Amino acid sequence: MDFAESPEHEMLRAAVRDVAAKYGHEYYAEKVRAGERATELWDAIGELGFLGVHLPEEYGGGGAGMVELAIVCEELAAQGCPLLLILVSPAICGELIATFGTAAQKDRWLRPMAEGAKMVFAITEPDAGSNSHNIATTATRDGDVYRLNGSKTYISGVDEADAMVVVTRTSTDPDSGRARLSLFVVDTDAPGLERTLIPMEISGPEKQFTLFFDDVEVPADRLLGGVDEGLRQVFVGLNPERIMSAAICTGVGRYALGKAAAYANDREVWGTPIGRHQGIAHPLATAKIEVELARLMTLKAAWLHDHQQLGSIPTHRASTHTERMSRQSAEAANMAKYAAAEAGLHALDAAIQTHGGNGLSSEYGLADLWGMVRLLRIAPVSREMVLNFVAQQSLGLPKSY
Template sequence: MTGIGTLPDTTEQADLREMVRDVISRYAPPERVRELDEASAFDLELYRALGEAGLIALDAQVDGSAGADPRNQIIVLEELAAGPTSMAVCLVVQYMGVGLLTEYGTELHRSTVLAPLLDGSERVSFALTEPDGGTDVARVMRTRARRTDEGGWILDGAKTWISGPQHAANLIVLARTSVSERSPIDGITMFLVPTDTPGITVRELDTFAIHSLDTCEVTFQGVKVDGTAVLGEVDRGFRQVLGTLNGERLNAAAAALGIARGALEAAVDYGRQRQVFGRPVGSFQVGQHRLVDGAIQIEAARALMLQAADATATGARVDILSAMAKVAASDAAVDITDAGMRLMGGSGFSKEYPMERLFRDARLYTFAPLTNEMLRNHIGEKHLGLPRSF
C-alpha cells in the first residue's frame, strides 16, 4: 500500500489510525478479505479484535455518561473501508447502536445490550427501511406496535435491506404506535427487540456487494415484548433517530472515503509496476490524470468530512456538512474505482486484485443511507435556499 492521502491527525488520532491498521494487518490481510468475500462470510475474529482493542467503544461509557467522539469513529471506518469494507459497513451500524443506547437507553438496556456491544461480544442491527418505503419510510411505515393489557407491546410488519440481523443479538426497530395529524415522523416508537424473540423471521437477500455482511428482510408476526423494550420516548422514536441519521451519513462518508482511498492506492501500485510498451502503465497521461482527479476528490471529500465531524463533536449544525461529505465521498469512490478498473484492464476484473470488490462495494454509498439525489435536494433547499424539488 502506498499510504496515499493527507492525514491531518492529531497525535492521538495518528496513534488511533496506527492501531486500526495494526489490527487489520493481523486479522484481515488482503487474502483473507478476498476469501471471506467469496464465501459471503462475516469476519467474527476481526470484529472481536476490534472490540477488544476498544475500537467499537471509542471511549463511550456503559453508564451513558459519555458517547464516542465522531472524529475517532471516522478514522476507524476509513481504515476498515480501505481493506475489509464489509466490516466498515457493520461498524456504521454498531456506532448507530452505541449512540442510541448511550443517549436513550435505560440502565437495563445499557447493562444487557450496550456493554456487550462495546466490548465486541455482541452486535445490534438497525431496522428502519420497509418494503414500501425508503427515503419516505416514516410516511409509509406499515410496521405497527400495539399495546397489550399487561403494559407490553405486539409488533407486526416487515423491514428490508437490514444489515447484519442474522447474527445480531438485538434489533433496534422503529414501528408506528399512533397516527399523528401534525407530521408523519410523529407517532413512531423505537424498540429494542432480541432477535430470538418468537415471531421474528430473518431471510437473507442475495446482494451485489458487501458480501461479508448479511443484508436481510426481517418479518415480525405477533412479536411480543414488554414495556422495557421501548428505547426512549413513546411516539418520538423517529425524532430521536434523526440526529443519529446525520451521524450515519458522516460515517457513511468515512466508509466511502476509505473505499476511494483503497482503490486509489491499488491503482497507483499497479500503475507503477505494470509495464506496457516498455513503460509503466501509470505513466500514460489519460490514466494518470484520472488518478490525479481521484486524489483531488479524496482530499476535497476529506475536508468536508472533517468539518462535519468537528461540527458533530461540538454540537453545531451538521446536516448540510454531513450530506455534502457523503455525496462527495461516495462520488469519489465510484469515480476512482471506475478509473482503477480502466487503468488495470483485465487485472481489475480479476478477483486476484481488490479493485473488482471495491468497484462493487463503492456502489452501496450512492444510495445508502440516503440516496445522493435526495441529499442534493436537501442541500439545494436548506443550503442554497432554492424551491423544494420533490
C-alpha cells in the same frame, strides 16, 4: 482552526491499520467468497476497544466520539476491509442508546457493544422506502408490553446480532397522516419475528434480510426514548451512519488509489510505466483530490456531530444556536456521504481502469469492492435524497415532493 491530526488520532489510525493489515483484503475477499462473516477481524478490533471507541467510558467505551469511530472505519476500509456493520451497530445503535437509553438500557446494551457485540437497525420498509413518514410497522401498547406488526426490508446482519433497534409507528398525525415514530430494542429471536434472506449481488460479509413482525411482544422497558419522539431521535443515529458510510468510501478510495499508483509505476507496456501517460495519471490525480476533499468533509461532519452532542460548537455567530448546530451537523453529514460515495466510486473506477484486464480479476482485489461502494450511493440515504436535503435546507429551494 487546526487541520493537523493530533498524536492520539495518528496513533489510533496506526493501531487500526496494523490490525487490519494482518488480515487484509485477501482475508476479506475469501470470507465473502465463502459466504462467511469476517468474525476474526471484527473480534480483533472489538477486543482492542475500537468498536466502542465513541461509547461512554462508564459503560465500557473509550469516551471519544464520531471522529474516532470514523478513523476506525476509514482505516479498516483503507486496508480493503470495509465493514458495513460498523455503520449500524456502534454508529447508529450505539449512539441512539447512549443518547436516549435509560441507565438500565445502557448497562444492558452498551457494555457488550463496547466489546464488539452486534446490534442491527431496522427502519426501511418495502412500501415506505425513503419516505419514513409512511412507516407502517406498528407498535401498539397492550398492558406492560407493545405488540409489533409489519415488515422491514434490506436489514443487514440480523443473523449476526442478538438485538436490533426497530423504528415503528406508534400513532399518526391526524392533520398530515404522517407516522409518529417510536424506537424499540427487539430481540432477533423474539417469537413472531421471521426473516428471509435477500440474495444480493454486492460483495460484503454481511447479509440482508426481510423481516416479518407478527404480533411480536416487546416489553415496555424496551422503548428507547419517548413515545412518538422517534423521528427527531433517529437522526442522532442516522447522521453518524452517514459519516461512517463516508468513511468507508474514502477508505476504499485510498485503498484503490494506493494499488493503482503502485501498478501504474510498475506496469510497462510501451517501454515506459503506464503512469507516465496522462490518460492514466490524471484520472488518478482527480480521484485523489476528490477523496481528500471528501475526507475533509467527513471529519468536519464527525467533529460537528461530536460538538453538537456536547453543546460546544462556538455560537458567536449563531442566533438560535441549537437549531443552527443541528442543521450544520446534518448538512455536513449529508454532504460528506454524497461527496465520499462519488469520490470512492471514481477512485475505484480509475484504479480498475489503470489495471486494464487485471482490474477485473479476483487476484488484484478491486472489482469485488465495487458493489459495496456503489451501495453507498444508494444507502443509507440515497444521493437524490441528499440533493433534496441540500436544495431545500441549504439553498432554501421549494420541496418537490
